[in-house]
Amino acid sequence: MREFTQEAPSLFDAPPPASYVCAKDFVRWCCSFGPGFRNSPDVTNLRYWARTNDVGIKQRDEAEILDTARSMFLKRVEQAVRKAERAEKFEAPN
Numbered sequence: 001m002r003e004f005t006q007e008a009p010s011l012f013d014a015p016p017p018a019s020y021v022c023a024k025d026f027v028r029w030c031c032s033f034g035p036g037f038r039n040s041p042d043v044t045n046l047r048y049w050a051r052t053n054d055v056g057i058k059q060r061d062e063a064e065i066l067d068t069a070r071s072m073f074l075k076r077v078e079q080a081v082r083k084a085e086r087a088e089k090f091e092a093p094n
Contacts, residue, residue, distance in 0.1 A: 018061075019061055019064045019065045019068060020068055022050075022055060022057060022061075022065050023041075023065045023066075023068035023069040023072060024072065025053075025055075026041060026045075026046060026049050026050075026065065026069050027041060027069050027072040027073050027076065029049050029053075030045055030049070030069070030073065031073055031076045031077070040073070041066060041069040041070050041072075041073045042066070043062060043066060046062060046065065046066060046069070047062075
């Protein structure tokens with residue numbers, strides 16, 4: 001179930017910075033659990049992702065993208081752990 005603790009953006013809000021958008025797409029690629037799991041949001045994975053997806057990232061922007069990506073990545077991992085714990089809790093005992 002979705003939480004609505006944050007308000008929806010209005011038409012007058014500034015668009016998110018390009019580094020945020022890149023970090024979001026990078027984490028989506030990086031956080032593919034299962035056979036597509038790519039370990040972590042590090043600089044090597046970022047550069048590989050940018051090269052394979054034709055995303056132009058300047059070297060001076062890498063640190064900002066990685067900081068944002070790491071916090072997003074940890075949030076996704078926490079959500080996956082909570083989901084697994086809930087599933088385990090509701091699983092019928094054998």
